[in-house]
Amino acid sequence: MINRFANPARFMRLSAAILPWCAAATVALLAIGLYLALVVAPPDYQQGEAVRIMYVHVPAAWLALSVYLFIAVASGVALVSRHPLAEIAARSAAPIGAGFTFICLVTGSLWGRPIWGTWWVWDARLTSVLVLFFLYLGYIALVNGFDDPARGAKAGSVLALVGVVNLPIIKFSVDWWNTLHQPASVLRLGAPTIALSMLVPLLVMAAAFWLLFATLLMVRMRTGLNERKALALRLNRMPVPSSVRAEPASPASESVASAGPALR
Amino acid sequence: MTALYGIFRHDLGLALRQGGDTGLVLAFFVLAVVLFPFGVGPEAEILARIAAGILWVAALLAALLSLDRLYQPDYEDGGLELIALAPLPLELAVLAKSAAHWVATGLPLVLLSPLLALFVDLDPHAIPTLVASLLLGTPFLSLVGSIAAALTLGARRQGVLLSLLVLPLYVPPLVFGAGAVEASALGAAARPDLLILGALTLAALPLAPWASAAALRQALE
Numbered sequence: 001m002i003n004r005f006a007n008p009a010r011f012m013r014l015s016a017a018i019l020p021w022c023a024a025a026t027v028a029l030l031a032i033g034l035y036l037a038l039v040v041a042p043p044d045y046q047q048g049e050a051v052r053i054m055y056v057h058v059p060a061a062w063l064a065l066s067v068y069l070f071i072a073v074a075s076g077v078a079l080v081s082r083h084p085l086a087e088i089a090a091r092s093a094a095p096i097g098a099g100f101t102f103i104c105l106v107t108g109s110l111w112g113r114p115i116w117g118t119w120w121v122w123d124a125r126l127t128s129v130l131v132l133f134f135l136y137l138g139y140i141a142l143v144n145g146f147d148d149p150a151r152g153a154k155a156g157s158v159l160a161l162v163g164v165v166n167l168p169i170i171k172f173s174v175d176w177w178n179t180l181h182q183p184a185s186v187l188r189l190g191a192p193t194i195a196l197s198m199l200v201p202l203l204v205m206a207a208a209f210w211l212l213f214a215t216l217l218m219v220r221m222r223t224g225l226n227e228r229k230a231l232a233l234r235l236n237r238m239p240v241p242s243s244v245r246a247e248p249a250s251p252a253s254e255s256v257a258s259a260g261p262a263l264r
Numbered sequence: 265m266t267a268l269y270g271i272f273r274h275d276l277g278l279a280l281r282q283g284g285d286t287g288l289v290l291a292f293f294v295l296a297v298v299l300f301p302f303g304v305g306p307e308a309e310i311l312a313r314i315a316a317g318i319l320w321v322a323a324l325l326a327a328l329l330s331l332d333r334l335y336q337p338d339y340e341d342g343g344l345e346l347i348a349l350a351p352l353p354l355e356l357a358v359l360a361k362s363a364a365h366w367v368a369t370g371l372p373l374v375l376l377s378p379l380l381a382l383f384v385d386l387d388p389h390a391i392p393t394l395v396a397s398l399l400l401g402t403p404f405l406s407l408v409g410s411i412a413a414a415l416t417l418g419a420r421r422q423g424v425l426l427s428l429l430v431l432p433l434y435v436p437p438l439v440f441g442a443g444a445v446e447a448s449a450l451g452a453a454a455r456p457d458l459l460i461l462g463a464l465t466l467a468a469l470p471l472a473p474w475a476s477a478a479a480l481r482q483a484l485e
Contacts, residue, residue, distance in 0.1 A: 079478075127435070134432040141428055145419040154482040155415045159429060162411055162475050166432075 029208035036201035067097030075157035092220035098136035124173035125181035275364035296322035315386035316445035370402030393448035407472035414479035
């Protein structure tokens with residue numbers, strides 16, 4: 001089933017059909033979500049209007065973690081089954097994930113200023129998310145750090161799997177350490193400790209962010225596949241160097257001449 | 265076992281005989297620590313307050329400095345391929361190389377640290393904790409660093425890339441190592457931090473050679 005959909009040609013056809021719908025759904029859900037979050041949802045009894053930052057901050061944080069997990073799973077598949085699509089999926093998702101992590105850090109900082117009275121504290125949750133951001137940057141730098149793209153993709157896959165150790169640390173940092181950051185209030189054992197009037201806009205925004213990720217990922221994967229195709233075409237078109245295209249008359253270059261067609 | 269010891273002795277011999285690696289790392293460690301009093305001023309109270317952090321950060325950077333030499337010489341002269349082809353599992357070869365790296369760079373850092381602690385006015389009671397924390401933490405630096413060294417083999421601008429990959433992974437030992445020294449300087453118990461630091465190293469001991477060997481295999485493909 002995975003192999004059936006992991007065929008690059010089939011992926012190109014399928015994603016071309018899905019992409020416009022996915023993009024439209026993203027825009028629609030983002031509009032609804034932002035309206036619910038900024039207008040309909042009630043202000044917090046303590047934080048006032050500043051609580052509305054949550055509707056961007058929390059989904060971005062969820063996505064930052066989930067995208068890293070996605071990269072790790074895709075990397076694992078790429079290492080085990082050597083599927084080209086898994087590699088492209090992993091490397092295409094990385095800048096998007098880094099973007100979500102950056103949004104999470106910036107909105108968190110803007111939210112912290114009025115509520116905590118500081119832009120930044122070195123508590124466990126903030127620090128581990130910052131490390132996640134650096135892991136994303138390291139992954140992107142490593143994947144692009146080699147002259148041979150295939151080597152970069154494989155090295156990146158190993159790094160992505162090593163970096164997974166950071167994910168549980170981020171998720172449970174608020175439970176293990178006594179942090180300024182509040183503990184989990186939605187994804188926890190038992191019922192969420194957040195009012196329904198705030199939970200609904202939050203979930204709509206989260207769905208919108210997920211769709212945004214899917215849309216961007218498809219666009220980037222299509223670009224990656226097209227790039228690869230263009231590279232292959234260019235390599236095929238490349239003229240054979242004159243030293244290789246030797247005259248068959250000269251006996252010294254016979255072996256080279258016989259290798260000629262294979263090179264072409 | 266002979267092969268394991270052979271790799272260990274070969275690497276250690278190269279590191280010590282060329283004199284470059286160990287000497288350079290120690291010189292860097294001393295210089296990095298000595299720079300701080302120039303930067304933050306020579307007041308003893310301020311230095312004593314941040315001494316734990318200074319020593320740990322400097323040790324971490326010094327360990328980082330020598331990482332690119334872990335596989336690079338063998339990679340260039342083809343020895344790494346022979347090691348990979350040998351009957352000895354690559355994971356164990358990696359472990360031997362990491363151990364040699366630790367003895368050549370980590371252990372001298374540990375031995376030199378009490379002297380440098382005097383430079384930055386660390387509370388004398390905290391010096392045993394400093395040595396213990398470095399002794400527990402530096403193997404982690406060599407083990408996890410070997411993963412990044414294997415990943416960046418043959419990359420453009422290997423040094424920068426290596427630090428970008430390895431520094432985020434070095435945050436946990438830094439937090440707990442410096443935490444232990446600071447706790448002991450303030451008269452609190454350093455034991456919890458030291459235990460976590462030891463747990464980190466113990467977890468890295470089987471896992472890091474495994475990841476490092478996987479990275480080496482795809483570098484040699």
